[in-house]
Amino acid sequence: MVLPLLRSNHLPRIVFCSGFRPLSVLSTYGSYYQPSRNISTSLCRRDIDQAARYIGAGAATAGMAGSGAGIGTIFGSLVIAYARNPALKNNLFSYAILGFALSEAIGLFAMLIAFMLLYAV
Structure with a gap:
């Protein structure tokens, strides 16, 4: 043709x-x-991209709320376990600190993703 x-x-x-x-x-x-x-890029497209960043960062912070609930559960269980058996204080505390560190790491990863969505992408 x-x-x-x-x-x-x-x-x-x-x-x-x-x-x-x-x-x-x-x-x-x-x-x-x-x-x-x-x-x-049109102005509407840039506004939609910015709104998507804010929504994604807000959704990523849900991991920090879960981390806070996990830390509260860990130390609440520590108090209950210590009340049941005070002789195991040192062993229980070391396990509680390990659980705290792992739960806090998940919260920090969620915060890292939120900041990456806002400022790096």
Whole structure:
């Protein structure tokens, strides 16, 4: 198939709309040409990206809430176990500190992901 020689005013062009409506592509010879995207980013797209960052960072902080609940459970169980058997104080405390460290690490990983979503991506 041979395509006719076209001037620049016959090529497809992209029209950006305000709001969240989709892009409309205007073309004289619509079936012959594939529409191309503009390289620049629209203002709506940047706002959507920023909102997605905030939503993702907020969802990542749910891990910190779980970490806090886990730490509370660990030390609550330590108090109960110490009340049942005071002779095992040193062994129980070392296990509680180990559980605290592991639970806190999960909270710190969640905070790291939240900061990466906000500032690195």
